[in-house]
Amino acid sequence: xxxxxVRIRLEPLSVVVxxxxxxxxxxxxxxxxxxxxxxxxxxxxxCKVRVLAGSVLVTEQDLSAFSPEELAHGxxxxxxxxxxxxxxxxxxQWHMDVLTDDSGQSALKPGLRKHGLGIAIDLGTTTIxxxxxxxxxxxxxxxxxxxxxxxxxxxxxxxxxxxxLTGTDLTTIVRSKLQAIVLNxxxxxxxxxxxxxxxxxxxxHHLFAGLDVEPLSRAPFESALLGEQxxxxxxxxxxxxxxxxxxxxxxxxxxxxxDILAGIVAIGMPSADNLTALVDLGTNGExxxxxxxxxxxxxxxxxxxxEAGTIRMGMRAVAGAISxxxxxxxxxxxxxxxxxxxxxxxxxxxxxxxxxxLQSGAILPSGRIANRTKIFPVCEPxxxxxxxxxxxxxxxxxxxxGFRLLLKCLGASADDVQSIYLAGAFGxxxxxxxxxxxxxxxxxxxxxxxxxxAALRGAKALLLSxxxxxxxxxxxxxxxxxxxxxxxxxxxxxxPRMKHIPEAH
Amino acid sequence: MSQSRELYDAVLNGNAKKAHEATQAALEAGFAxxxxxxxxxxxxxxxxxxxFEAEEYFVPELLLAGRAMRSAMELxxxxxxxxxxxMSVKVIIGTVKGDLHDIGKNIVASMLEGSGFEVVDxxxxxxxxRFVAAxxxxxxxxxxxxxxLTVTIPAMKTTIDALNAAGLRTRVKVLVGGAPVTPxxxxxxxxxxxxxxxxxxxxxxRRMVAIA
Ligand code: B12
Ligand code: FES
Numbered sequence: 106x107x108x109x110x111v112r113i114r115l116e117p118l119s120v121v122v123x124x125x126x127x128x129x130x131x132x133x134x135x136x137x138x139x140x141x142x143x144x145x146x147x148x149x150x151x152c153k154v155r156v157l158a159g160s161v162l163v164t165e166q167d168l169s170a171f172s173p174e175e176l177a178h179g180x181x182x183x184x185x186x187x188x189x190x191x192x193x194x195x196x197x198q199w200h201m202d203v204l205t206d207d208s209g210q211s212a213l214k215p216g217l218r219k220h221g222l223g224i225a226i227d228l229g230t231t232t233i234x235x236x237x238x239x240x241x242x243x244x245x246x247x248x249x250x251x252x253x254x255x256x257x258x259x260x261x262x263x264x265x266x267x268x269x270l271t272g273t274d275l276t277t278i279v280r281s282k283l284q285a286i287v288l289n290x291x292x293x294x295x296x297x298x299x300x301x302x303x304x305x306x307x308x309x310h311h312l313f314a315g316l317d318v319e320p321l322s323r324a325p326f327e328s329a330l331l332g333e334q335x336x337x338x339x340x341x342x343x344x345x346x347x348x349x350x351x352x353x354x355x356x357x358x359x360x361x362x363x364d365i366l367a368g369i370v371a372i373g374m375p376s377a378d379n380l381t382a383l384v385d386l387g388t389n390g391e392x393x394x395x396x397x398x399x400x401x402x403x404x405x406x407x408x409x410x411x412e413a414g415t416i417r418m419g420m421r422a423v424a425g426a427i428s429x430x431x432x433x434x435x436x437x438x439x440x441x442x443x444x445x446x447x448x449x450x451x452x453x454x455x456x457x458x459x460x461x462x463l464q465s466g467a468i469l470p471s472g473r474i475a476n477r478t479k480i481f482p483v484c485e486p487x488x489x490x491x492x493x494x495x496x497x498x499x500x501x502x503x504x505x506x507g508f509r510l511l512l513k514c515l516g517a518s519a520d521d522v523q524s525i526y527l528a529g530a531f532g533x534x535x536x537x538x539x540x541x542x543x544x545x546x547x548x549x550x551x552x553x554x555x556x557x558x559a560a561l562r563g564a565k566a567l568l569l570s571x572x573x574x575x576x577x578x579x580x581x582x583x584x585x586x587x588x589x590x591x592x593x594x595x596x597x598x599x600x601p602r603m604k605h606i607p608e609a610h
Numbered sequence: 611m612s613q614s615r616e617l618y619d620a621v622l623n624g625n626a627k628k629a630h631e632a633t634q635a636a637l638e639a640g641f642a643x644x645x646x647x648x649x650x651x652x653x654x655x656x657x658x659x660x661x662f663e664a665e666e667y668f669v670p671e672l673l674l675a676g677r678a679m680r681s682a683m684e685l686x687x688x689x690x691x692x693x694x695x696x697m698s699v700k701v702i703i704g705t706v707k708g709d710l711h712d713i714g715k716n717i718v719a720s721m722l723e724g725s726g727f728e729v730v731d732x733x734x735x736x737x738x739x740r741f742v743a744a745x746x747x748x749x750x751x752x753x754x755x756x757x758x759l760t761v762t763i764p765a766m767k768t769t770i771d772a773l774n775a776a777g778l779r780t781r782v783k784v785l786v787g788g789a790p791v792t793p794x795x796x797x798x799x800x801x802x803x804x805x806x807x808x809x810x811x812x813x814x815x816r817r818m819v820a821i822a
Contacts, residue, residue, distance in 0.1 A: 595713075
């Protein structure tokens with residue numbers, strides 16, 4: 106790096122650019138995909154960053170945008186800043202909303218005969234959420250969220266498996282990130298930690314534990330090593346007390362892991378008298394349905410459409426994304442995150458938009474865009490094209506058909522299900538009306554609830570309970586082995602016919 | 611009158627019951643089975659393929675059309691056999707080892723069959739040895755492979771290698787497809803053709819038959 110150049114690194118994506126010293130960030134970091142929602146006038150606050158390393162002078166606009174305390178913590182408006190030194194910035198607009206869970210003792214009804222500190226970690230394919238608890242009181246003492254550092258090797262579990270099989274050490278990568286998270290949570294109280302409980306899908310379980318993922322790379326996608334994996338701090342090289350136990354809870358079968366086990370516990374399915382369901386609308390699309398008499402689960406491989414991953418103008422739920430679409434009085438209305446101009450559409454906006462299109466008649470139940478242009482305008486300049494709607498059809502059909510088949514395996518019908526909990530980030534933000542409107546969930550609205558980060562909540566409950574309370578049997582169903590899958594999948598691919606919405610008078 | 615409009619419409623609209631009835635009626639009216647295939651069914655499947663390319667049709671419509679086609683073929687196939695008539699081109703198709711995604715493969719199989727080719731469907735999770743054995747047994751001109759998983763795509767290469775090792779590679783054209791397969795990967799592993807859609811698979815086979 107020559108003397109008159111400085112380096113800017115943007116987190117959490119860790120992208121780097123070298124620029125001449127003194128250059129305004131406004132001109133240097135937009136090429137990295139950083140957005141200035143108001144064009145850099147200093148009014149919107151959408152370009153907010155935190156200086157993690159190096160220094161950035163406080164400007165007048167910063168003084169009005171931030172409290173003295175925030176300024177001291179390094180908060181600045183990127184649009185006003187100049188790169189006088191090499192800097193590392195944390196970009197709020199790139200932060201995935203990592204769901205945590207704030208239920209402490211009361212909601213968890215712990216056996217509370219433990220003492221000391223405990224940590225619960227939800228190790229997701231994309232995000233990590235962790236909390237430290239007082240095991241005696243159940244109080245939450247600290248929270249940490251982060252992105253899974255394995256993401257650099259692909260966003261879905263299959264890519265991770267492939268990376269691991271071709272020699273990448275994803276185990277060390279994730280263990281050292283988790284070690285950092287644990288130390289951040291403990292902040293000097295490392296030796297008081299008695300127990301760490303981790304939950305995650307089967308691939309996360311295997312990669313954390315250093316197990317061979319080869320069996321997960323080919324049919325029938327079953328590993329023999331689904332059990333709980335327990336470690337001492339020495340084995341992981343974590344500076345915790347040697348009495349501490351670190352447990353990655355057991356998987357349920359196939360790709361369905363302990364995050365779903367935890368979710369099942371969190372929503373109270375093991376003690377429910379009536380059928381209750383958990384639907385995790387992530388890329389793996391896990392579903393569990395059951396009651397205290399027994400539980401079935403499956404993964405349906407929906408793909409990334411609900412995260413707008415395969416959508417042409419799709420983007421994460423950050424500034425500029427259309428997050429809501431309403432159709433009323435023959436009018437389409439969209440809400441854009443950050444109130445600026447729309448740049449794309451996120452998962453919840455996508456489901457809303459298609460539900461609205463079905464209502465207006467612009468999209469037919471077959472999924473076809475009614476007019477010849479094959480373009481469905483959502484909100485200038487954002488449009489959906491035919492292929493986008495097809496992607497959504499595949500994803501929603503995967504979930505809906507998986508749900509129907511599990512019900513069939515239970516010998517039950519949709520009416521027997523008393524509550525359906527939607528887990529995962531998308532499940533938390535999607536409009537339930539729209540999810541029903543596109544046939545993603547086939548149940549009355551009153552039955553459907555957002556579950557928040559059920560995996561983390563369940564992990565805490567399991568951490569706090571003194572003994573593993575007896576759970577009903579949880580059996581895994583492999584949908585690939587279901588001869589009816591294709592028929593059910595195709596049946597679910599079309600959209601429900603919209604009931605006519607009476608005009609408001 | 612050379613074509614059965616009813617059969618054409620029934621296949622195009624994916625109505626299996628009507629397709630069966632129309633075929634029966636046409637046979638009773640004296641149509642030759644081969645004529646029904648070439649003059650009614652193939653044009654109907656072509657139109658289905660065109661509508662898919664034009665983004666009018668999607669997976670459900672393709673599967674329904676395939677089902678309608680098959681219900682007609684059930685009546686026609688035995689008649690072709692007794693008349694000693696044979697489809698001139700034979701294709702074997704399967705989803706590669708380790709992979710159970712067969713919906714795309716099924717659509718390709720039925721589009722090919724509806725386009726007048728003889729199709730031997732080996733199913734899914736088909737090991738390279740089974741592809742090799744099937745080439746020896748059925749002596750097809752084409753081998754079609756489908757894969758939907760990043761981790762099973764390499765099985766396409768293993769299968770091509772196995773065909774090479776068995777000395778069969780030059781006797782067949784190998785076509786590959788499935789959502790994650792790219793034209794570049796197809797070239798790298800030495801496949802003869804790739805298409806992103808089932809109708810594209812039909813076009814490929816037709817083009818290669820014309821050249822051969
Ligand atoms: C349906 C589905 C399933 C069903 C499969 C049922 C069945 N009988 O096929 C079930 C639920 C069982 C399943 C299971 C799994 N799945 Co799955 N599944 C899907 C899904 C939703 C749709 C696939 C599909 O049918 N598409 C429709 C067909 C028509 O398209 P197509 O196959 O591409 O075919 C077209 C073209 O490609 C072409 N074509 C196809 N073959 C050929 C061949 C030739 C020669 C030619 C020329 C053309 C051609 O023509 C077709 C028509 O135009 C996708 C996600 C998505 N939204 O796409 C995931 C997806 C493919 N699955 C995935 C995964 C990971 C799995 C599982 C491993 C894990 C899991 N979570 O359970 C298991 C493994 C099962 C197994 N042993 O193989 C991943 C793959 C990711 C990756 N990077 O590899 C996907 C992408 C979802 C995701 N992102 O997680 N799955
Ligand atoms: S872009 Fe900096 S405040 Fe709007």
